[in-house]
Amino acid sequence: MSRGTWVRAAVVFAALAALPLLPGMSQYYLLLAFDALLFGAIAMSLDLLMGYTGLVSFGHAAFFGLGAYSTAVLLERGVRSLPLCLAFALVVVGLYALLVSYFSTTRRGIYFALLTLIFAEVVYTFFRYTQTFGGSDGIQGLAAPHLWSAVAIDTPLRNYYLILAYLFAAWAACRVLVASHFGRVLVAIRENEDRARFLGYNVQRYKMAVCMISALLTGLGGALYPGRAAFATPDLMLWTVSGEFIIMVMIGGIGTLVGPIVGGAFFVVLQEKVSSYVEWYFIIIGLVLVFIVLFMPKGLLGFRRMLGFRQWRSTA
Numbered sequence: 001m002s003r004g005t006w007v008r009a010a011v012v013f014a015a016l017a018a019l020p021l022l023p024g025m026s027q028y029y030l031l032l033a034f035d036a037l038l039f040g041a042i043a044m045s046l047d048l049l050m051g052y053t054g055l056v057s058f059g060h061a062a063f064f065g066l067g068a069y070s071t072a073v074l075l076e077r078g079v080r081s082l083p084l085c086l087a088f089a090l091v092v093v094g095l096y097a098l099l100v101s102y103f104s105t106t107r108r109g110i111y112f113a114l115l116t117l118i119f120a121e122v123v124y125t126f127f128r129y130t131q132t133f134g135g136s137d138g139i140q141g142l143a144a145p146h147l148w149s150a151v152a153i154d155t156p157l158r159n160y161y162l163i164l165a166y167l168f169a170a171w172a173a174c175r176v177l178v179a180s181h182f183g184r185v186l187v188a189i190r191e192n193e194d195r196a197r198f199l200g201y202n203v204q205r206y207k208m209a210v211c212m213i214s215a216l217l218t219g220l221g222g223a224l225y226p227g228r229a230a231f232a233t234p235d236l237m238l239w240t241v242s243g244e245f246i247i248m249v250m251i252g253g254i255g256t257l258v259g260p261i262v263g264g265a266f267f268v269v270l271q272e273k274v275s276s277y278v279e280w281y282f283i284i285i286g287l288v289l290v291f292i293v294l295f296m297p298k299g300l301l302g303f304r305r306m307l308g309f310r311q312w313r314s315t316a
Contacts, residue, residue, distance in 0.1 A: 005175070009168075009171065009172075009175075013164070013167075013168050016037075016164055017161070017164060019033060019160075020157055020160060027156045030156035030157060030159075030160050031156050031159075031228065032268070032269065032272055033160055034156070034159050034160050034163050034228050035228075035268045035272075036264065036265035036268045036269055037160075037163045037164060037167050037261075037265065038163050038166075038167075038221055038224065038225065038228075038264075039221075039244075039245075039248060039264040039265075039267070039268050040167065040248070040252075040260065040261035040262070040263070040264030040265045040268075041163075041166060041167045041170045041171070041217070041221055041261065041264070042060070042064060042217075042218050042221045042245060042248075042264065043245055043248035043249050043252065043260035043261065043263055043264035044170065044171065044174060044217075044257055044260040044261050044264075045060075045170065045174070045213075045214045045217035045218050045221075046060050046214060046218070046245050046246070046248075046249055046260065047249050047254060047255070047256065047257065047259070047260045048174060048177070048178070048186075048210055048213060048214045048217075049210060049211065049214050050246070050249055050254055050255075051249065051254045051255035051256065051260075052178055052183065052186045052187055052190060052210070052255065053186045053187075053189055053190050053206075053207060053210050054189065054190035054191075054193075055112055055113075055207065055210075055211070056112070056113045056246065057112075057113065057116045057211075057214075057242070058113050058114075058116050058117035058120065058239060058242045058243070058246070059100065059116030059117055059119055059120035059242060060116075060120075060214075060215075060218055060242050060245050061120055061124075061236065061237045061238060061239065061240075061241035061242040061245070062096070062100075062119065062120035062123045062124065062237050062242075063093050063096070063097060063214075063215045063216075063218040063219045063222065064218050064219070064221060064222035064225075064236055064237070064241065065123070065124070065127070065222060065232070065234070065236040065237035065241075066089070066092055066093050066096055066123065066219060066222065066237075067089040067092075067093050067218065067219035067220060067221065067222025067223040067224075067225070068222040068223065068225045068226055068232040068236050069092075069127065069133065069139070069232045070085065070088045070089035070092045070093070070219075070222075070223055071085040071086075071088075071089060071145070071222075071223045071224075071225075071226045071227070071232070072138070072139040072142055072226045072231070072232035073133070073139070074088060075142045075143055075145060075226060076139050076142060080143060080144075080145050080146045080152075081145070081146060081148075082145040082146060082147050082153060082227070083147075083148075085145055085223055086220060086223050086224075089219050089220065089222065089223035090216060090219065090220070092219070093215055093216060093218075093219030093222075094212065094215070094216060094219075096119075096123070096215075097211060097212050097215035097216065097219075098208075098212065099119070100115075100116060100119045100211070100215070101207070101208040101211035101212055101215070102208060103115060103119075104116050104119070104211070105204045105207040105208050105211065106204065108193070117239055117242070120237060120239060120242065121239065123237055124234055124237040124238060124239075127234040127237065128234040134233075136233075136234060137233065138231055138232050138233030138234060138235075139226075139231060139232050139233075140230070140231045141230060141231070142226050142227075142230045142231060142232075143230075144227060144230075145226075145227045147162075153227050156228075159224075159227060159228045162224060162227070163224060163228075166220065166221065166224060167261070170217050170220075170221075171257060171261070173213075173217070174217075174257050175257060177213065178257065182206070182209075185201055185206055186206060186210055188201070189201075189203055189206060189207065222236070244267065247263075247267060247289060248260060248263040248264040248266075248267045249263060250263070250292075250293065250299060251263035251266055251267055251289065251292055251299055251300060252264065252266070252299045252300055252301055253298055253299030253300060253301035254298075254299065256299075256301055258301060259299050259300065259301035262299075262300050262301060263299060263300060266300060270285060270288065271285060
């Protein structure tokens with residue numbers, strides 16, 4: 001991995017860190033920026049499966065929702081420690097991801113996608129109809145978590161810097177991963193799974209590993225969400241949420257790391273701004289997405305080619 005990559009990343013994250021200092025950055029825009037960075041990071045974690053391994057998951061909303069419920073359950077019971085909430089979310093999401101990845105990776109293509117969807121629907125139905133976790137209303141009115149005893153994450157500014165730190169850590173982990181031998185094996189599996197198996201690689205083990213990594217990163221993002229929203233509901237696990245994650249990846253540029261972050265932020269801002277003007281905002285969003293898919297098949301990141309910039313690479 002080149003030094004220039006880290007320098008460019010440092011510049012971008014420094015700019016994001018300075019974003020709250022801009023004039024006119026109200027609490028509303030800080031919360032919107034939180035959502036944009038959060039879902040951009042989740043789209044990036046999904047791209048480890050879609051772009052680098054060739055696996056399409058329709059069950060990532062379950063990882064996100066389980067992470068959110070893990071934090072919500074502890075906060076509801078008076079456990080305010082954010083590190084403890086994150087550790088608990090890793091355990092819960094990890095156990096579920098291990099089950100899903102073990103069975104789903106035994107199948108290819110559409111069958112993998114359907115298995116992830118089926119598992120996610122089971123989890124959604126469980127939380128939707130279990131009153132212990134609030135049923136369809138979920139867990140509401142949660143207190144703010146504490147980073148440590150003296151620092152509560154109770155303002156939009158603190159939540160913003162927390163999610164920025166999560167995004168940077170997730171990007172750095174993914175960047176190291178895809179540049180490693182492990183990442184090159186994932187690309188080999190994407191290009192020709194049978195040939196990778198013939199070369200002696202345990203394909204299912206690699207696919208399980210990347211499924212676990214992607215799920216844990218998504219679960220961590222979900223675990224941070226109740227601190228911003230003060231609730232966790234079954235709607236976070238709907239299959240439509242998984243579909244939105246996939247759309248974010250495609251908007252930004254599949255097979256990249258930066259692209260899904262851009263795509264996630266673009267989708268969140270577009271949805272928020274359009275919905276504030278018209279009730280039928282999904283039609284406008286749909287038209288925009290159709291335009292991107294038809295005329296920018298490599299996503300927003302690939303738009304650089306139309307402007308004469310260097311051709312983007314799948315390892316971006």
